Amino acid sequence: MSRLIVASIGPASSVQDGGRPGSQRYGLPPSGALDRLALAVANCLVGNAPFAAAIEIGPFGAAFSARDGAVRLAISGAPRNADIDGRPVAHETSVTLRDGETLTLGFARSGAFSYLAIEGAVRGAAVFGSLAVNARAGLGSPYPRPLQAGDEFSLDNASDAPEQRIELPKLASGPIRVVLGPQDDEFDAANKALFLDSEWRISATSDRMGYRLEGPVIKHLHGHNIVSDGTVNGSIQVPGNGAPIVLMMDRGTSGGYPKIATVISPDLGRFAQVSVGTAFRFKAAGMAEAQDAARAFVQLLRTLPDRLRPADSFALNIDALHDANVAGHAVSAVDAGTWQTSAEP
Amino acid sequence: MAAPLSPPRLLPSGDCAVTVEFSRTIDDDANQRVLALDRAVAAAAIEGVIEAVPTYRSLLVHYDPCVIGFDGLGGKLLALAGQPAPPSAKPRRWRIPVAYGGEHGIDLEDVAKTLDTTPDDIVARHIAGDYRIAMIGFTPGWSYLSGLEPFLHMPRRQNPRLSTPAGTISIGGVQTGIQCLAGPSGWHLLGRTPVRTYQLHRNPIFLTEPGDRVTFFAIDHKTFAEQDRAAEAGEIIAELVAP
Numbered sequence: 001m002s003r004l005i006v007a008s009i010g011p012a013s014s015v016q017d018g019g020r021p022g023s024q025r026y027g028l029p030p031s032g033a034l035d036r037l038a039l040a041v042a043n044c045l046v047g048n049a050p051f052a053a054a055i056e057i058g059p060f061g062a063a064f065s066a067r068d069g070a071v072r073l074a075i076s077g078a079p080r081n082a083d084i085d086g087r088p089v090a091h092e093t094s095v096t097l098r099d100g101e102t103l104t105l106g107f108a109r110s111g112a113f114s115y116l117a118i119e120g121a122v123r124g125a126a127v128f129g130s131l132a133v134n135a136r137a138g139l140g141s142p143y144p145r146p147l148q149a150g151d152e153f154s155l156d157n158a159s160d161a162p163e164q165r166i167e168l169p170k171l172a173s174g175p176i177r178v179v180l181g182p183q184d185d186e187f188d189a190a191n192k193a194l195f196l197d198s199e200w201r202i203s204a205t206s207d208r209m210g211y212r213l214e215g216p217v218i219k220h221l222h223g224h225n226i227v228s229d230g231t232v233n234g235s236i237q238v239p240g241n242g243a244p245i246v247l248m249m250d251r252g253t254s255g256g257y258p259k260i261a262t263v264i265s266p267d268l269g270r271f272a273q274v275s276v277g278t279a280f281r282f283k284a285a286g287m288a289e290a291q292d293a294a295r296a297f298v299q300l301l302r303t304l305p306d307r308l309r310p311a312d313s314f315a316l317n318i319d320a321l322h323d324a325n326v327a328g329h330a331v332s333a334v335d336a337g338t339w340q341t342s343a344e345p
Numbered sequence: 346m347a348a349p350l351s352p353p354r355l356l357p358s359g360d361c362a363v364t365v366e367f368s369r370t371i372d373d374d375a376n377q378r379v380l381a382l383d384r385a386v387a388a389a390a391i392e393g394v395i396e397a398v399p400t401y402r403s404l405l406v407h408y409d410p411c412v413i414g415f416d417g418l419g420g421k422l423l424a425l426a427g428q429p430a431p432p433s434a435k436p437r438r439w440r441i442p443v444a445y446g447g448e449h450g451i452d453l454e455d456v457a458k459t460l461d462t463t464p465d466d467i468v469a470r471h472i473a474g475d476y477r478i479a480m481i482g483f484t485p486g487w488s489y490l491s492g493l494e495p496f497l498h499m500p501r502r503q504n505p506r507l508s509t510p511a512g513t514i515s516i517g518g519v520q521t522g523i524q525c526l527a528g529p530s531g532w533h534l535l536g537r538t539p540v541r542t543y544q545l546h547r548n549p550i551f552l553t554e555p556g557d558r559v560t561f562f563a564i565d566h567k568t569f570a571e572q573d574r575a576a577e578a579g580e581i582i583a584e585l586v587a588p
Contacts, residue, residue, distance in 0.1 A: 021407065024398045025383075026543065026551040027485045027525075127545065137485050137526070138545060182356030182364040227371050228482060228489075230398040230405025232362045254400050254482030262359030265410075290360035291410040298411050 002069030002158065004118060006151040007102060010060025012113075012207065013147045015122050015140055018051025020130035024253045030233065031132035031139070031249050034113055034208065035269035037301065038077035042117035044304040045074035045094040045164055052121035053131040055147065059108045059275065064116070066097040072119035072158035073097060078111030078273060093165040093311050094119075096158050111273035120155045134250055163311035166304065175283035176271045178236065178261035179290050183226060186258035187238075191218050195244070195260055199279045203243075206276065208250040217242035220258060228256040234263030234271070248272065264290040266297035353378075353403075353426050355419045360410050365422050366403040371519055373491055375402050376479045380556045381430030382422070388431050391421055399555045400480040401489070438558040440584040441523065443514050444569035445471075445536035452533040456499065456516070468563060470497055471514075471535060476521065476559040481551075486525030486543030488553050493521045505531030512537040512573075514561065523553070539572035540583040547579045 016039065019032020033039035033056055040050035048054075059078070074094045075082055082089040082105050089095050089103065097103050108114060124131040124141025133140030143151055184192060194216050203212035224240040231237070235247040237257040246263060247255070263271050264285060274280050285293070356364040365382060368375030383399045386406065393412030398405040408418055445468045446453040457464045476490035493516060501517045509515070509530040515522055517532030524530060525542045538561075542552045553559075564572070576582045 022396050023485075023551070024396055024405075024407070025481060025555060027481045027483060027487050028543075028551075127550075136528075137543075179357050179359050182358045182366070227369065227400075227402050228480070229364060229366070229400045229403045230358070230362075230482070232358050232405070232407065234359055252483045253398060254480065259358075262357070262362075264360045266360075287357055287360070287415045291414055294360045294410045 002071050002099070002155050003067040004071045004073075004097075004153045004155065005065045005067055006147055006149055007063035007065050008149050009062040009147050009151075010058050011146060012058030013062065014056055014133035014135075014145070015053050015124070015143065015147070016056040016132045017053040017122075017130055019132050019249060020128040020139075023128055024230070027253050028128070028137060029134065029250050029253055031130065031134040031208075033115065033132075033269075034249060034272035035077050035115070037269050037297070038113070038115045038273075039117075040301050040304055041092060041166055041168070042074045042076035042115040043121070044308065045076070045092065045166060046072055046117050046119040047159075047161065048117055048119070048121045050301055050304065052117070053124065054115050054117040054122060057105065057114045057116060059112050061104070061106050062116075063102055063104045064097070065102045066099050067152075069099050070158035071097045071155065072161070073103070074117050075105070075114055076117070077114040078108035080108050080114060081106035090165065090311070092168075094161075094163045096163070108275065110275065112275045113273060118153065118155055119158055119161075122153055123155065132249075136250065164308045165311045165313075167307045167309055169300070172267075172270055175281040176274075177264045177267045177285040177290065177293070178234075178282050179264060179287060180261045180284055181259070182229070182262075183258035184260050186221050186226065187218065187260055188221050191220075192260065194218060196282055196284055199281055200244075201279055202274050202276050204276045208248050210245040210247050210251060211272075211274075213244045213246065215243075218244060218260065224257055226256055226258050228254040231255050231259070232262060234265065234268045235259045236261045236263065246271065264293060266293045352423055353382075355422065356403075357415065358405060360415075362405055362407045363415060363419060363422070364403050364405050365426065367426075368402040371401050371491070376477075376491060378426070379404050380433075382426050383555065384433060385425040385428070385430045386422070389421070389425060391418065393418065398482070400482060401491075433556055436556075436558070437554070438560070438586050439553065440586055441514075441538050441540050441559055441561050442564040442568070442572060442582065443471075443536040443538050443561045444564050444566050445514075447566060449510075449566065449569065450514070450534050450536035452515075453535050456533050456535065459499065460496065467497070467535065470494060471516075471521065472561050472563060474521070474560070478553055478555050478557045478559060479520075480555055481542075481553065484524075484526050484528055486523075486541070486551060486553070488523040488525075488542055488559075490521045490523070490559055491519075493519055495519075497521075499533060501531040502533065505529055509534060510537060512539060512541070514538055523559075537569065539569055539576045540581075541576050544576075544579070547581070552581065552583060
């Protein structure tokens with residue numbers, strides 16, 4: 001029996017999986033990974049089910065040590081410098097951490113959240129089918145709270161499966177697509193245009209409940225109080241101060257501010273990866289376009305196992321080279337969410 | 346013959362959910378229709394529907410766009426909204442104990458002063474109410490009740506409190522509510538109940554359902570302390586009575 005020990009870890013890091021939908025009528029938010037594609041990629045690389053429980057790591061660094069045996073793992077999502085006792089570790093490639101070795105992860109170079117999947121997945125006691133941490137409701141396993149140094153995960157010894165990398169298709173960039181509504185009629189045409197045509201930044205006060213946006217003030221037509229109604233992942237509500245909040249996986253299940261638009265599901269992970277202070281834009285999508293994109297996204301998730309390659313195989317990936325050599329730190333976080341793939345068919 | 350019901354509005358909530366809106370205001374008839382459609386959607390077992398979330402004035406339906414599209418689902422929901430709903434499968438009434446005033450209801454005296462009456466009168470009026478759970482939302486187990494008598498309608502506090510205790514029974518606007526977890530609130534705190542509407546290591550985890558009826562009765566602070574310990578250990582405490 002191996003153990004993976006958290007040697008050090010920053011805030012906003014917790015165990016997440018596909019979440020626990022089904023109890024929103026009781027006020028329980030679904031929780032789950034902010035970037036579902038990245039979660040699925042990391043899990044795929046170590047042979048887990050796509051939405052198995054893994055470790056969501058916030059923008060700061062972290063370190064993990066193997067004890068009592070080897071641990072096979074993979075990192076996806078926000079790219080960061082990674083090494084095992086000085087040996088570089090490739091992004092989105094499985095690797096085996098031998099007994100006594102330490103994996104050290106730097107700050108996110110771009111994006112915000114990385115996913116560390118371990119072969120066999122994080123183990124714990126599921127509630128409503130999920131180990132996802134929701135600290136406010138006291139839910140999550142094995143720790144119902146953000147991770148801390150000293151926490152540990154028990155797992156079977158690493159298999160001797162060959163290490164793998166993954167080839168993802170053309171990566172998405174550009175504005176975050178939204179469907180207007182459900183309360184876009186609480187805003188006049190000028191304010192809807194202001195919302196869609198402006199540059200926005202993510203506030204430092206953002207968390208898994210909601211991302212606060214900095215930009216122009218969006219004014220309501222009839223005041224900011226509506227009778228509470230239901231929220232979804234990606235609901236964009238506009239409170240009294242006119243600064244929109246994008247509701248995320250630990251959101252309140254109902255809310256009393258008008259919701260001008262909703263981030264579409266295939267773009268929500270890409271949005272979650274926009275780092276604090278980075279500029280981005282929204283773009284309105286029609287319902288047909290949004291649902292086509294949602295279906296293409298699900299199709300991509302299904303094909304992930306077919307995209308695995310031996311880790312030591314070589315492929316000339318023009319996009320990856322371009323990103324690595326040219327994009328660097330100057331590109332916007334939206335464009336830099338390069339592990340994300342386009343949901344366009 | 347009853348007038349035909351006005352059809353609800355279908356409001357897009359992204360690519361994976363639709364809001365079926367019956368009213369823009371807090372309206373008891375609209376809430377009844379929301380709860381009726383909630384039952385109808387559950388009974389219809391529409392392929393692709395993941396879950397439905399009733400609120401005061403609308404039903405939010407989460408669905409999988411890989412299985413059913415916006416137009417297809419919208420048509421089915423409008424058809425269900427226009428038909429008589431199946432009766433409630435398990436109409437239930439809860440009797441919920443409340444320790445009013447003092448440290449458990451720090452706003453009781455202020456509420457009485459504002460409404461120019463006595464704390465005992467406020468408690469008597471609150472207990473006399475026959476309430477229905479219009480929705481559960483915001484945080485786990487937070488049950489919003491309709492049926493508060495107009496005398497007790499009060500604007501929310503100017504300055505919401507950042508933290509209010511678990512089990513708080515409060516009033517705000519035209520509503521009263523049972524708050525399960527500690528958290529922020531702008532409502533007026535009348536008392537506390539030992540009842541947990543949400544408790545992780547208990548069966549059932551969630552006690553209350555939208556549509557359940559509720560009445561309150563007063564307990565003293567000593568009884569609260571005893572029942573609070575029992576509830577923490579997993580006892581249900583709330584009394585289930587015939588509707």
